[in-house]
Amino acid sequence: MKKLLPQANDLDKLIDVLTYIYYHPGCSYVEIADYIGFAERQAKYYADACVYLDLVLEDRMPSPVCEDIFKNTPQYVTERVYEKIITDDLMGQVFARTYVMPDSDLDAFAQELVSYYHPEIASSSTFERRTHNIVLWCKRIINYMNLKHK
Numbered sequence: 741m742k743k744l745l746p747q748a749n750d751l752d753k754l755i756d757v758l759t760y761i762y763y764h765p766g767c768s769y770v771e772i773a774d775y776i777g778f779a780e781r782q783a784k785y786y787a788d789a790c791v792y793l794d795l796v797l798e799d800r801m802p803s804p805v806c807e808d809i810f811k812n813t814p815q816y817v818t819e820r821v822y823e824k825i826i827t828d829d830l831m832g833q834v835f836a837r838t839y840v841m842p843d844s845d846l847d848a849f850a851q852e853l854v855s856y857y858h859p860e861i862a863s864s865s866t867f868e869r870r871t872h873n874i875v876l877w878c879k880r881i882i883n884y885m886n887l888k889h890k
Contacts, residue, residue: 746789749873757786793824822881830857838878846875
């Protein structure tokens with residue numbers, strides 16, 4: 741089964757959802773929504789983003805990667821999640837372009853890649869929103885790196 745391209749736009753909330761799922765394996769979308777404070781639909785977006793990154797299984801159980809993160813490097817959860825994004829085939833290319841050519845048309849580049857990797861996304865608004873989220877994620881990671889290494 742092909743994974744859905746993430747719709748979650750806030751990486752901090754994604755990490756919060758990942759943490760919640762780790763400590764509450766098999767939790768429902770309603771439980772995630774109640775914990776984070778948003779709609780069940782949004783809880784699904786964030787849980788699905790964790791699935792896309794192989795951090796959580798489809799039944800909202802922690803994946804082996806998630807288990808490893810929390811058991812061996814819990815102080816680096818953020819960095820390990822960012823690593824999963826950077827090493828993703830699609831998102832890694834957007835990250836590299838964002839880092840090396842920050843003034844280029846990043847949304848257009850992301851759209852080109854998403855069209856190749858996920859041609860099933862037909863809706864224009866969905867397509868643009870999801871591709872823009874990838875760019876936002878990459879910019880967030882770069883800002884984090886710049887602040888951490890000052």
